Amino acid sequence: MFVSCKDNQTVDSECEDIVYSSPIGFPEIPFPLDNPIKHETVMLGQKLFYDKTLSKDGSVSCASCHKQEYAFSDAGKSVSRGVANEAGMRNSPTIVNSAYHNSFFYDGRVQQLELQIKEALLSPNEMYSSEAHIVATIQSNNAYKALFYKAFGNDSIDVLRVCKAIACFTRTIVSGDSRYDLYKRGVNINITPIEKQGIELFFSDKTQCASCHSGFNFTDYKFYSTGLYTHYYDKGHYYTTKLEQDIGTFKTPSLRNIVLTLPYMHDGSIGSLSELLQHYNHGGKGFINKDKRIDSLHLSNTELQALEAFLLMLTDSSMINNPAYSHP
Known part of the structure; x- marks a missing residue:
């Protein structure tokens, strides 16, 4: 991801003109019309991606099975372990460049990244959460309320917005600067x-x-x-x-x-x-x-x-x- 601000501004949470660019030779990063790129949404999604409290027992986050040092995979494990050490059904794939995918999971059962994220949040093999738990956890955190307001224009919190924020962050995770490139x-x-x-x-x-x-x-x-x-x-x-x-x-x-x-x-x-x-x-x-x-x-x-x-x-x-x- 290459990030820049208009008029050479410092890239921070107050910058309103941040541009998320694709690697050289890649198409422009596609963002859906109902979840457009916005810096504040990316920042919220990044925080949610790493937050273990969203899981049923506070032990697992998205990043638990998608580690940056392993190209956002769960290297070394045939299948990942979720809440209560529950074994997953399949190997955890990398999520790098997922913005360009037209289906998700190895069987392609969903066509939207937001829906893939929702499944991971609720699956008994993964974060085993519930919509009520997720909303209650976030509503009890004043910092989250402020971030949701910046991202969505009000502090209303629901699971769809959680998934949209995580998806927005995930779409910015791109890779196209290898030695071969x-x-x-x-x-x-x-x-x-x-x-x-x-x-x-x-x-x-x-x-x-x-x-x-x-x-x-x-x-x-x-x-x-x-x-x-x-x-x-x-x-x-x-x-x-x-x-x-x-x-x-x-x-x-x-x-x-x-x-x-x-x-x-x-x-x-x-x-x-x-x-x-x-x-x-x-x-x-x-x-x-x-x-x-x-x-x-x-x-x-x-x-x-x-x-x-x-x-x-x-x-x-x-x-x-x-x-x-x-x-x-």
């Missing part, structure tokens, strides 16, 4: 031969990696089965569409900051990049809905190392150290 822009940085080989392989017809992990965000936002299993107990996108061909299909994740967001797949069952690449190199397992592009690649160890070297280039250290995203 600099290289693509023509910045004179040192690219090793193995990294260059990895770039060529990734975008080649041989691997077809970029046919799904495409565009500026390295995802087409669509749903596929990659042959992780021969039988899927979690039926994925099928729960949304009820179509047989969607059993075992899941949303294509972005590859940005991938080294920080392990483990991988919808259930966190693959623990390392090398293991992940081996899965695709072997062509996955037999499954009726497996995408036809998932087939044995016959890549050498050197080629696999090259692909891994390229994926490491997608790490954006400026994003994970950006104070605009940190605990206020």
Whole structure:
């Protein structure tokens, strides 16, 4: 996120002309008409994002499962733990660049970020809160009342406004300043031969990696089965569409900051990049809905190392150290 004020003003809570810019080469950050960008709303959302008191027992916040140092994922955990240490159903994905997504959750069951946030607030596997608890907690805090007034023009508090504020903050969390981005822009940085080989392989017809992990965000936002299993107990996108061909299909994740967001797949069952690449190199397992592009690649160890070297280039250290995203 690049932030600026009109007439070179200091960026603070009183600045009315702050501009939230997208990374170079990205489309403008999209904000819905019913939740437009406003600095005061972003600041409120940032505070709510890190507030554990919104959860049922005060133990979990949004940031508990979406940590900035791990590109806002829950690295190291196959599934996250919510209130009362309750295990989640799926791996916690990164929320970076979520402003550009057209659906949310691995099964794509909601199309608005605000609705995804509401589910997380109320889910027994996550924050296990209630609308009454959330409203009462915020109403008992005079500082929050002032922030809601600045954000929305009055101090009326409801869960929709809570979700709008968190969503507004979340949409400002963008990543597009990795070594690969600099290289693509023509910045004179040192690219090793193995990294260059990895770039060529990734975008080649041989691997077809970029046919799904495409565009500026390295995802087409669509749903596929990659042959992780021969039988899927979690039926994925099928729960949304009820179509047989969607059993075992899941949303294509972005590859940005991938080294920080392990483990991988919808259930966190693959623990390392090398293991992940081996899965695709072997062509996955037999499954009726497996995408036809998932087939044995016959890549050498050197080629696999090259692909891994390229994926490491997608790490954006400026994003994970950006104070605009940190605990206020």
